[in-house]
Amino acid sequence: MTSVLYDAQGPRAKRRNVLYTALFVVVLAAVVWWVYLALDDKHQLDWALWKPFFSSEAYSTYIWPGLRNTLTAAALAMVIALPLGAVFGIARLSDHVWVRVPATIVVEFFRAIPVLILMIFGNELYSQYTDVSSDDRPMYAVVTGLVLYNASVLAEIVRAGILTLPKGQSEAAMAIGLRKNQVMRLILLPQAVTAMLPAIVSQLVVVVKDTALGGAVLTFPELLSAANTMSGYYGANTIASFTVVSLIFVIINFSLTSFASWLEGRLRRRKKSTGAVLGAQDVAEIAGTAATGNAA
């Protein structure tokens, strides 16, 4: 174990570690004990409140329909946002000022605004100007909000993905006489798509998490609102319902995150390509800062 912070440990350091571990165990046990007492005091640990989650009814009636809505909204948003994002990402790399500047303004604008604000906007938009039925409206609103926000993030990911490719790729393409659009279409984009895959999967985690906003604020019947409905039906088992729902979110998102990092590692080790890849770390960089110059 070599780290930049400390050397391999000698006998004294090892003894100190044992002491720290013991102290930490005591503190942790105290916290767990306090939580247990609080839960027990309010009768939140009674078997009756947890029992529903060990039969199929809770899953088939509440959790699965909610989960299906969550996944549908996330998938729809991603599928619509990807091509939009690609268009704006490429537009931001354009040589023409009149294409580049508007695209930049649009992308920066939608990244600066919270996704919930965009969802509320979408909800009102559909209720005032369209005849989408009030049952479908929350789904439309959630997907609209997610698309507007994530298309702008994906635009940045696409741009960064193209910029991570070695310069030699486009230079060689131009040298054999390809036109600008051929360079982009035949050489850069196909390679950028694979480089971007891990980043896109990481973004999917953000999309899945953001669907829960629709459940809390816009009466969208997704997984989180299923927890509310359930705790009403099964005798106020708020703690149990939220625990189960959180666990499902963690399982889904943790699998996605693990898949993204596995993919990243695989793409980095590939022999056949330039080894250019955009990872989860880069996405955090991209999703946050506004207009801080080139990503590469």
Next chain:
Amino acid sequence: MFDFLEGYDVLGAFWTTVQLALLSAVGSLVWGTLLAAMRVGPVPLMRGFGTFYVNTVRNIPLTVIILFSSLGLYSTLGVSLGTHDTDTLNFRLAVLGLTLYTSAFVCEAIRSGINTVPVGQAEAARAIGLSFSQVLFLVVLPQAFRAAVGPLTNVLIALTKNTTVAAAIGVAEAATLMKEMLDKEALLLQISAVIAFGFCCLTLPTGLILGWVGKKVAVKR
């Protein structure tokens, strides 16, 4: 065109948003730094706890955490955070939720800062006879904190936008105001423009200024 704003406290709502963001930023900086210390420290159990916390909290939607603060901690378990006034209580619960959630991201930002420092730096520092604490405080951490400014800026911007989730438990901030205005007025575009402009004023300058600072202080390698 914007005269409908007379009846609403727009600045007050955005002031609540700013307060939520600043208080949660301070809280998550403290807890996140502690988590980062656990995750890079030499004690295996603390490392495990830090990793577990970050991976769990990062993968739960913030909305779930904030709703749980209200429905689980307050309504079910009676955690009242030392106040009986509903508005104050919801505000504090929102800060608690935002802090617990954002800490995981702060921890990762600081850790990524530490990871940019090459091991050679510490080895060289030990080679010239500096003690453990000198290596840490004179060589490694200054470089790590400089490298963490950029990632921490991203976390701060995300936090500013995430304060809107507090609308789910009725904190009177910008998103709540937007819903309220939309209920009463039929001026969708104007109302959205005002709220969007408010957020642009909060996030864009922060990103530009701190992004520039981050680039400036980062050690070029």
